Amino acid sequence: MYPAEFEYFSPRTIDEALALLSTWGEDAKILSGGQSLVPMMKLRIASPRCLIDINRIDSLSGLRVDEGRLVMGALCRHADVAASALVREHLPLMLDAVSQTADVQVRNRGTVAGSLAHADPAGDWPAALLALDTHLTVVSPRGQRTVALETFLVDAYTTDLAVDEIVTEVAVSLPRPPAGGAYVKFEKRAGDFAVASVGVQLTLEGDRCSDVAISLGALGAIPSRASAAEAELRDQPVTDERLDRAADLVREAAQPFEDTRGSVEYKRHLAGVLFTRAFAVAADRARGSRVSTLHL
Numbered sequence: 441m442y443p444a445e446f447e448y449f450s451p452r453t454i455d456e457a458l459a460l461l462s463t464w465g466e467d468a469k470i471l472s473g474g475q476s477l478v479p480m481m482k483l484r485i486a487s488p489r490c491l492i493d494i495n496r497i498d499s500l501s502g503l504r505v506d507e508g509r510l511v512m513g514a515l516c517r518h519a520d521v522a523a524s525a526l527v528r529e530h531l532p533l534m535l536d537a538v539s540q541t542a543d544v545q546v547r548n549r550g551t552v553a554g555s556l557a558h559a560d561p562a563g564d565w566p567a568a569l570l571a572l573d574t575h576l577t578v579v580s581p582r583g584q585r586t587v588a589l590e591t592f593l594v595d596a597y598t599t600d601l602a603v604d605e606i607v608t609e610v611a612v613s614l615p616r617p618p619a620g621g622a623y624v625k626f627e628k629r630a631g632d633f634a635v636a637s638v639g640v641q642l643t644l645e646g647d648r649c650s651d652v653a654i655s656l657g658a659l660g661a662i663p664s665r666a667s668a669a670e671a672e673l674r675d676q677p678v679t680d681e682r683l684d685r686a687a688d689l690v691r692e693a694a695q696p697f698e699d700t701r702g703s704v705e706y707k708r709h710l711a712g713v714l715f716t717r718a719f720a721v722a723a724d725r726a727r728g729s730r731v732s733t734l735h736l
Protein backbone atom coordinates (compact mmCIF):
# COMPACT_ATOMS: atom_id res chain seq x y z
CA MET A 441 0.00 0.00 0.00
CA TYR A 442 1.01 3.63 -0.49
CA PRO A 443 1.08 6.07 2.41
CA ALA A 444 -1.27 9.05 2.50
CA GLU A 445 0.15 12.30 1.09
CA PHE A 446 2.56 14.22 3.31
CA GLU A 447 4.92 17.20 3.26
CA TYR A 448 8.61 16.30 3.57
CA PHE A 449 11.31 18.42 5.24
CA SER A 450 14.99 17.65 5.63
CA PRO A 451 16.47 20.13 8.15
CA ARG A 452 20.26 20.48 8.62
CA THR A 453 20.18 21.58 12.27
CA ILE A 454 18.32 20.63 15.44
CA ASP A 455 16.96 24.19 15.76
CA GLU A 456 15.49 23.96 12.26
CA ALA A 457 13.89 20.60 13.11
CA LEU A 458 12.45 22.01 16.35
CA ALA A 459 11.00 25.01 14.50
CA LEU A 460 9.28 22.68 12.02
CA LEU A 461 7.96 20.52 14.86
CA SER A 462 6.54 23.59 16.61
CA THR A 463 4.84 24.73 13.40
CA TRP A 464 3.28 21.39 12.49
CA GLY A 465 2.57 20.08 16.03
CA GLU A 466 0.51 16.87 16.18
CA ASP A 467 0.53 16.65 12.35
CA ALA A 468 4.30 16.05 12.22
CA LYS A 469 6.44 12.96 12.79
CA ILE A 470 10.21 12.73 13.14
CA LEU A 471 11.72 10.33 10.59
CA SER A 472 14.88 8.53 11.74
CA GLY A 473 15.55 5.08 10.28
CA GLY A 474 11.94 4.82 9.06
CA GLN A 475 11.92 1.10 9.85
CA SER A 476 8.82 1.36 12.04
CA LEU A 477 7.26 4.62 10.87
CA VAL A 478 7.29 3.92 7.12
CA PRO A 479 5.65 0.45 7.39
CA MET A 480 3.00 2.02 9.66
CA MET A 481 2.41 4.78 7.08
CA LYS A 482 2.12 2.24 4.28
CA LEU A 483 -0.47 0.33 6.30
CA ARG A 484 -2.12 3.70 7.11
CA ILE A 485 -1.87 2.99 10.82
CA ALA A 486 -0.05 6.36 10.87
CA SER A 487 -0.85 9.20 8.45
CA PRO A 488 1.25 12.22 9.47
CA ARG A 489 0.75 15.30 7.26
CA CYS A 490 4.41 16.23 7.68
CA LEU A 491 7.64 14.22 7.94
CA ILE A 492 10.70 15.86 9.49
CA ASP A 493 13.64 13.77 8.31
CA ILE A 494 16.54 14.27 10.77
CA ASN A 495 19.02 12.12 8.80
CA ARG A 496 20.95 15.16 7.49
CA ILE A 497 21.65 16.58 10.95
CA ASP A 498 25.31 15.54 11.26
CA SER A 499 25.57 16.33 14.99
CA LEU A 500 23.15 13.46 15.75
CA SER A 501 25.36 10.72 14.25
CA GLY A 502 27.59 8.12 15.82
CA LEU A 503 28.51 6.97 19.30
CA ARG A 504 31.23 8.04 21.73
CA VAL A 505 32.40 7.57 25.31
CA ASP A 506 31.85 10.50 27.64
CA GLU A 507 32.47 10.45 31.41
CA GLY A 508 32.01 6.71 31.82
CA ARG A 509 28.96 6.53 29.56
CA LEU A 510 28.38 5.23 26.06
CA VAL A 511 26.59 8.12 24.34
CA MET A 512 24.67 7.30 21.16
CA GLY A 513 23.46 10.16 18.96
CA ALA A 514 19.85 9.96 17.79
CA LEU A 515 21.09 8.70 14.41
CA CYS A 516 23.23 5.90 15.89
CA ARG A 517 22.06 2.89 13.85
CA HIS A 518 21.64 -0.64 15.16
CA ALA A 519 24.61 -1.51 12.88
CA ASP A 520 26.83 1.14 14.55
CA VAL A 521 26.25 -0.59 17.89
CA ALA A 522 26.99 -4.00 16.36
CA ALA A 523 30.30 -2.70 14.94
CA SER A 524 31.47 -1.02 18.16
CA ALA A 525 34.54 -2.58 19.84
CA LEU A 526 33.60 -0.70 23.01
CA VAL A 527 30.16 -2.32 23.11
CA ARG A 528 31.73 -5.73 22.48
CA GLU A 529 34.15 -5.21 25.37
CA HIS A 530 31.99 -3.50 28.01
CA LEU A 531 28.33 -3.99 27.08
CA PRO A 532 27.88 -7.52 25.71
CA LEU A 533 24.18 -7.35 26.67
CA MET A 534 23.78 -4.68 23.96
CA LEU A 535 25.66 -6.80 21.45
CA ASP A 536 23.27 -9.70 22.22
CA ALA A 537 20.29 -7.41 21.64
CA VAL A 538 21.48 -5.94 18.35
CA SER A 539 22.58 -9.32 16.97
CA GLN A 540 19.00 -10.56 17.35
CA THR A 541 17.21 -7.44 16.09
CA ALA A 542 15.61 -7.75 12.65
CA ASP A 543 17.92 -8.31 9.66
CA VAL A 544 20.96 -6.60 8.11
CA GLN A 545 18.89 -4.16 6.03
CA VAL A 546 16.84 -2.99 9.02
CA ARG A 547 19.94 -2.81 11.24
CA ASN A 548 21.66 -0.55 8.68
CA ARG A 549 18.86 2.04 8.84
CA GLY A 550 17.03 1.65 12.17
CA THR A 551 18.22 3.69 15.16
CA VAL A 552 18.43 3.02 18.89
CA ALA A 553 16.67 6.33 19.68
CA GLY A 554 13.92 5.58 17.14
CA SER A 555 13.33 2.16 18.72
CA LEU A 556 12.95 3.74 22.16
CA ALA A 557 10.68 6.51 20.81
CA HIS A 558 8.55 3.89 19.03
CA ALA A 559 8.17 1.94 22.34
CA ASP A 560 7.03 -1.34 20.79
CA PRO A 561 6.23 -3.73 23.70
CA ALA A 562 8.24 -6.43 21.88
CA GLY A 563 11.08 -4.10 20.81
CA ASP A 564 14.56 -5.26 21.73
CA TRP A 565 16.20 -1.94 22.67
CA PRO A 566 13.58 -0.86 25.24
CA ALA A 567 13.85 -4.26 26.98
CA ALA A 568 17.62 -4.62 26.77
CA LEU A 569 18.50 -1.07 27.82
CA LEU A 570 16.16 -1.25 30.83
CA ALA A 571 18.64 -3.67 32.44
CA LEU A 572 21.31 -0.95 32.13
CA ASP A 573 21.52 2.57 33.53
CA THR A 574 20.03 4.36 30.49
CA HIS A 575 19.05 8.01 30.10
CA LEU A 576 17.75 9.95 27.10
CA THR A 577 18.49 13.57 26.25
CA VAL A 578 15.45 15.35 24.88
CA VAL A 579 15.31 18.86 23.39
CA SER A 580 12.44 21.26 22.69
CA PRO A 581 12.06 25.04 22.24
CA ARG A 582 11.92 25.15 26.07
CA GLY A 583 15.45 23.72 26.41
CA GLN A 584 17.00 20.35 27.17
CA ARG A 585 16.10 17.66 29.71
CA THR A 586 17.41 14.23 30.67
CA VAL A 587 15.00 11.40 31.38
CA ALA A 588 15.60 7.88 32.70
CA LEU A 589 14.42 5.12 30.35
CA GLU A 590 11.96 3.72 32.91
CA THR A 591 10.25 7.14 33.07
CA PHE A 592 10.43 7.65 29.30
CA LEU A 593 8.48 4.42 28.58
CA VAL A 594 4.88 5.12 29.60
CA ASP A 595 2.75 2.48 27.86
CA ALA A 596 2.63 0.41 24.67
CA TYR A 597 3.75 2.72 21.82
CA THR A 598 3.61 5.65 24.26
CA THR A 599 6.47 7.66 25.75
CA ASP A 600 6.69 10.78 27.88
CA LEU A 601 7.86 12.83 24.82
CA ALA A 602 5.87 16.02 24.32
CA VAL A 603 4.71 16.78 20.79
CA ASP A 604 7.46 19.42 20.30
CA GLU A 605 10.35 17.30 21.67
CA ILE A 606 13.11 15.37 19.88
CA VAL A 607 15.39 12.70 21.37
CA THR A 608 18.98 13.78 20.62
CA GLU A 609 21.01 11.23 22.61
CA VAL A 610 20.77 7.93 24.46
CA ALA A 611 23.43 7.39 27.16
CA VAL A 612 24.28 4.12 28.92
CA SER A 613 26.61 3.96 31.93
CA LEU A 614 29.55 1.61 31.38
CA PRO A 615 29.31 -1.14 34.03
CA ARG A 616 32.23 -1.38 36.48
CA PRO A 617 34.02 -4.74 36.55
CA PRO A 618 33.58 -7.49 37.64
CA ALA A 619 30.30 -7.04 35.76
CA GLY A 620 28.56 -9.16 33.14
CA GLY A 621 25.38 -8.87 31.14
CA ALA A 622 23.30 -10.93 28.72
CA TYR A 623 20.10 -10.46 26.72
CA VAL A 624 18.28 -13.62 25.68
CA LYS A 625 15.40 -13.47 23.21
CA PHE A 626 13.03 -16.19 22.08
CA GLU A 627 11.69 -15.62 18.57
CA LYS A 628 9.60 -17.78 16.26
CA ARG A 629 11.98 -17.26 13.34
CA ALA A 630 15.25 -15.38 12.83
CA GLY A 631 14.75 -11.61 12.61
CA ASP A 632 11.26 -11.66 14.14
CA PHE A 633 10.07 -9.69 17.15
CA ALA A 634 10.40 -11.42 20.53
CA VAL A 635 7.89 -13.91 21.90
CA ALA A 636 9.61 -13.02 25.17
CA SER A 637 13.03 -11.68 26.15
CA VAL A 638 15.03 -11.21 29.35
CA GLY A 639 18.06 -9.01 30.07
CA VAL A 640 20.33 -9.57 33.08
CA GLN A 641 23.12 -7.20 34.13
CA LEU A 642 25.02 -8.15 37.29
CA THR A 643 28.12 -7.56 39.37
CA LEU A 644 29.80 -10.59 40.95
CA GLU A 645 32.21 -10.45 43.87
CA GLY A 646 33.45 -14.00 44.26
CA ASP A 647 30.26 -16.04 44.46
CA ARG A 648 28.21 -13.14 45.81
CA CYS A 649 25.94 -11.20 43.47
CA SER A 650 26.52 -7.66 44.71
CA ASP A 651 24.16 -6.05 42.21
CA VAL A 652 21.70 -7.24 39.57
CA ALA A 653 19.12 -5.80 37.17
CA ILE A 654 16.59 -8.03 35.39
CA SER A 655 14.50 -6.64 32.51
CA LEU A 656 11.55 -8.32 30.82
CA GLY A 657 10.58 -7.72 27.17
CA ALA A 658 7.33 -8.65 25.36
CA LEU A 659 6.02 -9.74 28.75
CA GLY A 660 3.66 -6.80 29.32
CA ALA A 661 2.51 -3.55 27.71
CA ILE A 662 5.95 -2.07 28.37
CA PRO A 663 9.26 -3.65 29.31
CA SER A 664 9.64 -3.88 33.07
CA ARG A 665 12.14 -4.78 35.78
CA ALA A 666 11.62 -7.94 37.88
CA SER A 667 12.38 -6.12 41.13
CA ALA A 668 11.35 -8.90 43.56
CA ALA A 669 13.70 -11.32 41.77
CA GLU A 670 16.45 -8.69 41.88
CA ALA A 671 15.94 -8.30 45.66
CA GLU A 672 16.12 -12.09 46.09
CA LEU A 673 19.57 -12.15 44.45
CA ARG A 674 21.14 -8.84 45.47
CA ASP A 675 23.96 -9.06 48.03
CA GLN A 676 23.53 -12.83 48.34
CA PRO A 677 25.66 -15.84 47.41
CA VAL A 678 24.54 -17.37 44.11
CA THR A 679 23.07 -20.82 44.80
CA ASP A 680 20.83 -23.08 42.71
CA GLU A 681 18.01 -22.74 45.26
CA ARG A 682 18.20 -18.94 45.18
CA LEU A 683 18.22 -18.91 41.36
CA ASP A 684 15.14 -21.19 41.32
CA ARG A 685 13.33 -18.80 43.67
CA ALA A 686 14.37 -15.84 41.50
CA ALA A 687 13.06 -17.63 38.37
CA ASP A 688 9.69 -18.11 40.14
CA LEU A 689 9.64 -14.39 40.95
CA VAL A 690 10.46 -13.53 37.33
CA ARG A 691 7.50 -15.65 36.18
CA GLU A 692 5.28 -13.83 38.69
CA ALA A 693 6.50 -10.43 37.48
CA ALA A 694 5.69 -11.22 33.84
CA GLN A 695 2.32 -9.82 32.68
CA PRO A 696 2.15 -11.09 29.07
CA PHE A 697 -0.83 -10.92 26.70
CA GLU A 698 -2.08 -13.85 24.68
CA ASP A 699 -1.46 -13.28 20.95
CA THR A 700 -0.35 -15.14 17.83
CA ARG A 701 3.08 -15.64 19.42
CA GLY A 702 1.74 -17.64 22.36
CA SER A 703 -0.52 -17.99 25.39
CA VAL A 704 -0.06 -16.21 28.71
CA GLU A 705 0.97 -19.47 30.38
CA TYR A 706 3.53 -20.27 27.67
CA LYS A 707 5.12 -16.80 27.80
CA ARG A 708 5.30 -16.90 31.63
CA HIS A 709 7.07 -20.23 31.42
CA LEU A 710 9.47 -18.76 28.84
CA ALA A 711 10.22 -15.82 31.15
CA GLY A 712 11.62 -18.17 33.81
CA VAL A 713 13.63 -20.21 31.31
CA LEU A 714 15.10 -17.14 29.60
CA PHE A 715 16.00 -15.60 32.96
CA THR A 716 17.93 -18.72 34.00
CA ARG A 717 19.84 -18.74 30.70
CA ALA A 718 20.56 -15.01 30.75
CA PHE A 719 21.77 -15.14 34.36
CA ALA A 720 24.15 -18.03 33.62
CA VAL A 721 25.71 -16.22 30.64
CA ALA A 722 25.93 -12.90 32.51
CA ALA A 723 27.68 -14.63 35.44
CA ASP A 724 30.13 -16.40 33.10
CA ARG A 725 30.92 -13.09 31.43
CA ALA A 726 31.46 -11.41 34.82
CA ARG A 727 34.05 -14.14 35.50
CA GLY A 728 35.81 -13.24 32.24
CA SER A 729 34.44 -15.86 29.79
CA ARG A 730 33.52 -14.73 26.28
CA VAL A 731 30.37 -16.82 25.91
CA SER A 732 27.69 -16.20 23.29
CA THR A 733 23.92 -16.22 23.80
CA LEU A 734 23.20 -17.02 20.16
CA HIS A 735 23.48 -20.81 20.60
CA LEU A 736 21.01 -20.89 23.53
Ligand SMILES: Cc1cc2nc3c(=O)[nH]c(=O)nc-3n(C[C@H](O)[C@H](O)[C@H](O)COP(=O)(O)OP(=O)(O)OC[C@H]3O[C@@H](n4cnc5c(N)ncnc54)[C@H](O)[C@@H]3O)c2cc1C
Nearest residue numbers: 470472473474475476477542550551554555557563564607
Ligand atom coordinates in the same frame (compact mmCIF):
# COMPACT_ATOMS: atom_id res chain seq x y z
C1 LIG B 1 11.22 -6.33 8.84
C2 LIG B 1 11.45 -5.66 10.17
C3 LIG B 1 11.82 -6.43 11.26
C4 LIG B 1 12.04 -5.83 12.50
N1 LIG B 1 12.41 -6.62 13.55
C5 LIG B 1 12.66 -6.05 14.74
C6 LIG B 1 13.10 -6.83 15.84
O1 LIG B 1 13.31 -8.05 15.75
N2 LIG B 1 13.30 -6.20 17.03
C7 LIG B 1 13.12 -4.84 17.18
O2 LIG B 1 13.32 -4.32 18.27
N3 LIG B 1 12.74 -4.07 16.14
C8 LIG B 1 12.51 -4.63 14.94
N4 LIG B 1 12.12 -3.84 13.88
C9 LIG B 1 11.95 -2.37 14.11
C10 LIG B 1 13.29 -1.65 13.92
O3 LIG B 1 14.17 -2.00 14.97
C11 LIG B 1 13.18 -0.10 13.90
O4 LIG B 1 14.43 0.35 13.49
C12 LIG B 1 12.86 0.61 15.17
O5 LIG B 1 11.69 0.13 15.77
C13 LIG B 1 12.58 2.11 14.96
O6 LIG B 1 13.74 2.84 14.70
P1 LIG B 1 13.78 3.83 13.46
O7 LIG B 1 15.02 4.62 13.58
O8 LIG B 1 13.60 3.06 12.22
O9 LIG B 1 12.53 4.80 13.78
P2 LIG B 1 11.44 5.41 12.80
O10 LIG B 1 10.70 4.34 12.11
O11 LIG B 1 12.04 6.48 11.96
O12 LIG B 1 10.49 6.13 13.89
C14 LIG B 1 9.74 5.36 14.81
C15 LIG B 1 8.94 6.31 15.72
O13 LIG B 1 9.81 7.02 16.60
C16 LIG B 1 9.74 8.44 16.36
N5 LIG B 1 11.12 8.93 16.43
C17 LIG B 1 12.18 8.39 15.76
N6 LIG B 1 13.30 9.03 16.11
C18 LIG B 1 12.96 9.99 16.99
C19 LIG B 1 13.70 10.99 17.69
N7 LIG B 1 15.03 11.11 17.56
N8 LIG B 1 13.02 11.82 18.53
C20 LIG B 1 11.67 11.69 18.68
N9 LIG B 1 10.93 10.76 18.04
C21 LIG B 1 11.56 9.93 17.20
C22 LIG B 1 9.12 8.59 14.98
O14 LIG B 1 8.45 9.83 14.83
C23 LIG B 1 8.18 7.40 14.95
O15 LIG B 1 7.00 7.70 15.65
C24 LIG B 1 11.88 -4.41 12.64
C25 LIG B 1 11.52 -3.63 11.53
C26 LIG B 1 11.30 -4.24 10.30
C27 LIG B 1 10.92 -3.38 9.13
